[in-house]
Amino acid sequence: MxxxxxxxxxxxxxxxxxxxxxxxxxxxxxxxxxxxxxxxxxxxxxxxxxxxxxxxxxxxxxxxxxxxxxxxxxxAENTQERALFRFFRLSRPGGERLIPDRAWEKVRLRPSRALERLKLDLGRTDKVIEIRRVRAILGRPCIRETIIVPAALAPGLESLAPLPNTLYSLYQSRYGINITQAHEELRAGLADDDDAAEIDVLPGQPLLLIDRVAVSLEDRKVEWRQSRCQSADIVYAVNLT
Amino acid sequence: MxxxxxxxxxxxxxxxxxxxxxxxxxxxxxxxxxxxxxxxxxxxxxxxxxxxxxxxxxxxxxxxxxxxxxxxxxxAENTQERALFRFFRLSRPGGERLIPDRAWEKVRLRPSRALERLKLDLGRTDKVIEIRRVRAILGRPCIRETIIVPAALAPGLESLAPLPNTLYSLYQSRYGINITQAHEELRAGLADDDDAAEIDVLPGQPLLLIDRVAVSLEDRKVEWRQSRCQSADIVYAVNLT
DNA sequence: GAGTGGTCTAGACCACGCA
DNA sequence: GCGTGGTCTAGACCACTCT
CATH class of the missing domain: 1.10.10.10 (Winged helix-like DNA-binding domain superfamily/Winged helix DNA-binding domain)
Incomplete structure (x- = not known):
């Protein structure tokens, strides 16, 4: 056995x-x-x-x-639809699920910062891949994201652009990494000038801030994602059971 | 059988x-x-x-x-601790769970409003119990809540003050209602003057707005709760699995 | 030692998908 | 008709709790 x-x-x-x-x-x-x-x-x-x-x-x-x-x-395959349904919780008030599109993205490989090493359990010299992107819902830019991935886990990710809508299916198919859980913390914040320049919101308006760490089947921290979401007609839906 | x-x-x-x-x-x-x-x-x-x-x-x-x-x-008993752990998701950034106290509350029986009837599947003439309260964390008022309960489900609730910290244990022990799930929608909003008067926040600061409908074992909608939470050093924690 | 839930086995039959 | 997972049974033994 x-x-x-x-x-x-x-x-x-x-x-x-x-x-x-x-x-x-x-x-x-x-x-x-x-x-x-x-x-x-x-x-x-x-x-x-x-x-x-x-x-x-x-x-x-x-x-x-x-x-x-x-x-x-x-x-189980982390298809686009499945990953969206499972890990993307934004919807219209009332329940209708929303599907985000890519508006634009920038990807680069760079040294890690202290906070990133803390969030992702990295060593001092480990490099990370930084993805900055804006996602649109029904053509309207609504979400700004910064995604940090340990470079060792996803070698070459920085040269795969354009990245798929759901990174988790890519992690699985290309790197054999199964994302099985994610821990999120939500806060409210205010839009700044950068937010206003990139998504459909005015400075001083409220944004929903989401901080997520995604964990693999082997219990490795695979991704740290910070999202800033326009919150006028988008809600984050949770079922407590 | x-x-x-x-x-x-x-x-x-x-x-x-x-x-x-x-x-x-x-x-x-x-x-x-x-x-x-x-x-x-x-x-x-x-x-x-x-x-x-x-x-x-x-x-x-x-x-x-x-x-x-x-x-x-x-x-299973919905003890205070258990209900808090299961249905109260606010914590310090990083994970330490928070325990809210009652600061003050006002309870009254009144006719239902249209939106309430929609949220709770009520009939035109059904009455509701309205609970307005402020909850404090470590002595600091942080959360404003408005809770609507169908009067038929919890007769006499309006005269039970002071209500316990976790209503769900009261529903179970006094009314035989087991809350088994809750649906929440989160948004970001701005504090108004009323918020500033009641909780520890300034007008214009961001608040986390939580809209929850709690459902019983028999699939009845038992409670509609709207919470406005100070969001400076409190986060809403979710585990996606 | 008696009674409870926890684990493990072996085998029967049913419902479904496919060739 | 065959192979798959889905349901149901009966019985053995283990681990835990209490008296």
Missing amino acids: ESIETPGYRPLYKQVYDVIVRRISQGEWRPGQSLPSETALARDLSVSQGTVRKVLDALTAEKLLERRQGKGTYI | ESIETPGYRPLYKQVYDVIVRRISQGEWRPGQSLPSETALARDLSVSQGTVRKVLDALTAEKLLERRQGKGTYI
Whole structure:
């Protein structure tokens, strides 16, 4: 069963969970592909089908897998739509979801700053890729973003312009990085002259400020993103459950 | 098995799920109490223990139940701490959670307004209870709230002052209403003179505006809450998963 | 030791997708 | 018709709590 020892005793299903997550994160199974069937996995790992099922169900709940009855179990793909739906929370008041477009972007590779190293757990000499961009909604520039990515995680990202609308699908397809969670902090702020020059807002008007750190399946901090959003007819929607 | 028919065919575990949710929402089992054991429930409902387990695990994931190995399965209580942790997302930048206190409050019973009827699915003649209050953090008034509750759901609420810090524990303990989810929309706004008079902010400073509708286990809209939060050193924290 | 939930197994049958 | 995941069952043993 591929080096599953018993360090102080972990339940079997947790050991199976770790094996499967490791295989996915090491690229043994790739996004969009199907896993072996439950019975094949159970035989391979020398556990019962029920134990495999418990793990696959858990990973499905975490949105890392997708199960299709009659077909198989697949590695979830961070498609554009899916990533937008999952990690982009802006909508019209009342609920209608909004889809942002790129207005413009500037990408460069540069040394990291102290705050960036703190946010992303980087070392003193690590470089970062800085993405500055403005996003538009229905043709109207509404969001200014500064995105910081450790250069070591995404080599060559700075020369891939134009970047796709959702970076997370790029991280997954090109760099094998699965973004599984993000931590956000929201504040209110005031638009300054730079904001007014780039997005559809006047100086002194209120902006919604979003500070996000995105984390990968392997628990690495992959991206620090600061967004400044026009807040006149756009809201940030959350469901607390 | 208590009137479980097969309307077009629902899986057994869904039928069991419905029965258990109904018993909880009808008060047959009350918060803090323990449910019968898995084996007793299985016998009672004429299903296998595994099917009962699947349902209890699901309800535990939804935070409606709590399971304690060796002791039993309990109806989750919306204690102050728990409700704050689950539904109050304001914290210091960086993550330290904040605990609000009541500064003052005014409660009254009055006819509903059109927007309130829309938000809470009320009829033309339904009355509401309006709670206006200011909450303080570390002694500093930071949040202005207006809370609207259908009078029919919480009779006598207007004469219960002073209200507890977390209304949700009161809804549960006094009215048998379990708040299981809430939908929030966040915007940025500017402080006006009324804000400046009541909370620690100057006119024209940015405020975080939160619009929340809380929903019960039975899918009734129980509360519409509008909050205006000082946003200088308070952030709204979200984990996207 | 008795009773509870937690883990694990083995096997049956159903529902779905596809060739 | 075959292979897949989805549901359901029955039973064994473990880990924890309380008396």
